[in-house]
Amino acid sequence: MRKLLLIAAAGLAMATAASAQTVKVSVTAIVEHPALDAVRDGVRDGLADAGYKEGENLQFVYESAQGNPATAAQIAREFVGSAPDVIVPISTPSAQAVAAATRDIPVVFSAVTDPLAAGLVESNEKPGGNVTGVSDLTPVADHVALIMELAPSAKSVGFVYNPGEANSVALLEHFRNAAEEAGLSVVEAAANKSADVQAAGRSLVGKADAMYVPTDNTVVSALEALISVAEENDLPLVSGDTDSVERGTLASIGFDYYQLGRQTADVVVRVLKGEAPGDIPVTFASGTDLVVNRKAAEAMGVTLPEGLVERASKVIE
Structure with a gap:
């Protein structure tokens, strides 16, 4: 009986560890300025509200390319090498760099004006591949x-x-x-x-x-x-x-770019829960x-x- 109890306890511990498994979300932006910084913060806070919290079950990594496309490409390669669960590139140049660096890791972009014109998706309705995200097409x-x-x-x-x-x-x-x-x-x-x-x-x-x-x-x-x-x-x-x-x-x-970040977090959560990015339509920023x-x-x-x-x-x- 004691052996059975120990086996049951071990199984419960393994299940608990699995449910608390840490996920890694890597975020990058082409440059730091208030709008893009607000997106980053919105992503982090949106993930926290969904139960993914830094220091508990989320490793949140952020890198800025400081306005340099070559640096953006380098960051993209480094991110791919670290194999995160999802990469979140903020801005079109960063999204293009990340999309060019991986065909396997899920990518959820944010603050991209025209994803189709940027060559990131096959269509806004059905992106295909490993990329989807949120557009900030301005009025x-x-x-x-x-x-x-x-x-x-x-x-x-x-x-x-x-x-x-x-x-x-x-x-x-x-x-x-x-x-x-x-x-x-x-x-x-x-x-x-x-x-x-x-x-x-x-x-x-x-x-x-x-x-x-x-x-x-x-x-x-x-x-x-x-x-x-x-x-x-x-x-x-x-x-x-x-x-x-x-x-x-x-x-x-x-738009409120902080809210845009939270919209992006909603898409990231869907991917973390198992949905394929290519099956999630591109979301457009809401509210003016x-x-x-x-x-x-x-x-x-x-x-x-x-x-x-x-x-x-x-x-x-």
Whole structure:
């Protein structure tokens, strides 16, 4: 009888250990800035709420590529070599690097503008392979309308972006189509690296009546340089993400990137529980917020319409 009890106890211990088995989730981003950092934090907190907690049954690894695509590829290879349960690349460049490095480990991307155009999935409805995730495709038509409301006499808008980022190239096409429908011409200003952002902004002075910065990781990482150009030249600057309004852009209609991270965590949990990434449709960010910045408006010589302020979900004083 004692032997049977010992065998039963051992079996229970093994079952308990199996149920508490630690999973490893490796997260990487192309660069650190508030929006992408919020995604990372949302992923971690979402996993915790689902029962996967650091120090208990979750090993959460994070690496930033510091804006360097070569570093992103190196991180991807290192992650694959460590064989995590799921890899979560944040941003299009990081997602492309990870997807190129593995065909076996589940990949759940986040903050990718156009997964199909980036070559990450076969279709948004049925991604196929080992990759799925959450898109942050921004409402560019709403952004164009916002620019027109803030600068009704504007005839042209400058689009500051890194042409090496696939997400920004896709957004440029969407933005141009929306701008043309509104009667606005688009003037491109390229910044291939963070150090080029200020010069790109200055190249628009005298050519554009307003400026727009999409969810471009290169430009957003050096946003203050572009804000200084906008303030010095009374150029309204609208951003593709609301976190940038906190930093000094004029306004935006966008998503809460922390909530985007939590949406991503929901997909990661489905994969950890056994679903194949290729069978999980790409999720698109839900919810929009209008955020305006009174201090930025004053610095850029813009009078905020009262109707706009009343509609805002948040007004930064």
